[in-house]
Amino acid sequence: MSSTETRKPTAADIGFDPILMAVLSSRFESIIREMTNTVMKASRSSVIKNARDMSCGILTYDHRLVSVEEALPIHVTALELTTQPITQLFDDIKEGDAYLNNSPFFGGTHHADLTLCVPVFHEGEPLFWTLARSHHADVGAPQPTTYLPYAKDIYEEGMHFPCVRIQEGFKDKADIVRMAKQKIRVNNIWYGDYRAQVGACRTGERRIKELIKSYGAATIKQFIEAWMEYGKRRAIAAIQQLPSGTFSYQVRHDPVPGVADEGVPIKAVVTIDSKEGLITVDVRDNPDCVPGGLNLSEACAVASCRIGVFYNIDPSIPHNAGSASRIVPLLRDGCVVGKPTYPIGTSCATSNCNERLANAVQCAFSEIGEPYGMAEGGGNFSAALGVVSGTDSRRKEPVPYITQLMLGLSGGPGHKGHDGWLTYECSVGNGIMVSDSIEVDEAMYPILIEERRVSPDSMGFGEWNGAPGTQGAYRSLTGDMVLEYCGDGGTFPARGVLKGKDGAPSGTWKRGANGHVDRLPDFHQEKVRSGEAVLFRSAAGGGYGDPLKRAPERVLRDVNKKWLTPEKAAEIYGVALTLSKDGIDYEVDAAATRRLREARA
Structure with missing residues (x-):
């Protein structure tokens, strides 16, 4: 492979001022960072403000991911699926609107992740979406939780908002909010968390308008196209450094009595075409949907396929629609890790089988051998x-x-x-x-x-x-x-x-x-x-x-941190330790370690 093929493409390669590209990409990231801080500071429930189970993002109006900043991968890696149904369902989208979507059958991750979507207009033209996705502690299920592995369908999951217009003219639609408050436990906390999302999206809307005013709509549009192309070319260059081939890996979710008595086997087949700079992730050869909440939403399945690949290529690649286009997930309708069949339960879609699928993809690269995977x-x-x-x-x-x-x-x-x-x-x-x-x-x-x-x-x-x-x-x-x-x-x-x-x-x-x-x-x-x-x-x-x-010094460090016992150090790693003079910490006995490792070679 020539040096021209392996070097990282630059912004100059695609005819856009590289300095301006760096400035504008950083500006979009800073907008998302401000949105994220708004959600965290204004939310009321600990799962959002304390544990940070939330994410923000920006899409173009035609549903291409522009940028994310310190977000949960599962929340944002297939974010485009959340807004696509809105433009299909509504022909009167206008400035001041806000849409709430938590439906796994309309591009949502799972029903506990309420996503607020706000269209951003400039001189009457819609250009972007700002999104804030938060995991709410309750959405009105029969049981006081949002994780329901035994819930067979959405009728047992609580409130679903399938692309509902919840604001018009920058004001809440009181009837929609009233419906939610009537159904959801501790609804003052829920409403406070929702308002934090509103604040984040409206903040992002204002900042994008300020950015357009500063640089002009034409420049911002040119940047978007150059930025997407840059992400695509960076991803191609990274994939070209991998060996071509097809690699598979299978994991297994734990048994869930009455839902998956033997557990759920999940296999990912990853095909790397290094010449084309393209990776295909095939997860069609997996079980059908199960009668419970373990099934993935399409958004989760697509995201996990992409996530497992992104972990195995250059982390400095922009995570936008351009780079995502070089990863092709192959899903099947009615599959536990594919596209769910309405109204099957998906309340655990962001965890459980979803986590196992991402593992299967990321581990498939280890089948290449070291240093991969x-x-x-x-x-x-x-x-x-x-x-x-x-x-x-x-x-x-x-x-x-x-x-x-x-x-x-x-x-x-x-x-x-x-x-x-x-x-x-x-x-x-x-x-x-x-x-x-x-x-x-x-x-x-x-x-x-x-x-x-x-x-x-x-x-x-x-x-x-x-x-x-x-x-x-x-x-x-x-x-x-x-x-x-x-x-x-x-x-x-x-x-x-x-x-x-x-x-x-x-x-x-x-x-x-x-x-x-x-x-x-x-x-x-x-x-x-x-x-x-x-x-x-x-x-x-x-x-x-x-x-x-394993380097003996690393084993020693684990022992002195109390993460590992000296007995396991000798048994597993063949590293012999002795107490140091202070009588507290340990040190490596090099001669004894050499003998232990030689005996087990």
């Missing part, structure tokens, strides 16, 4: 991310509450040159979500968090480790608390690749008032009474490469 990341989710609800009776007037906790994020996968990320959470979140602040959670809700720490010896052992899981415990301070969770990863943990070991599985337990501890099912609703506590361990990531090749 990565291991599996930890699954979603034990009671560490449980949805809790009840009544806070500590106040003069009892106050109902419902929220999703983010107390222990799953561990990331190992890959060549890097250990997994401790606060990774999942392949489709990739470290964007934030572990809850214990102090904030305890201030907002009547719970006490007794413990949160890294779970020792839980990582996926490898030359490059998968990150360990997190363990902890929490309990209610005001009587009965309802807990809901969907703990994938308890039966089939994250697997290692290329001789790397599996990560530790996730799990949930309950400690009774008498101190006795019982393991709870991995997919479950539990009433936690006074004096009882919930114990959890999040899933760890899989390891990459032979553990006996």
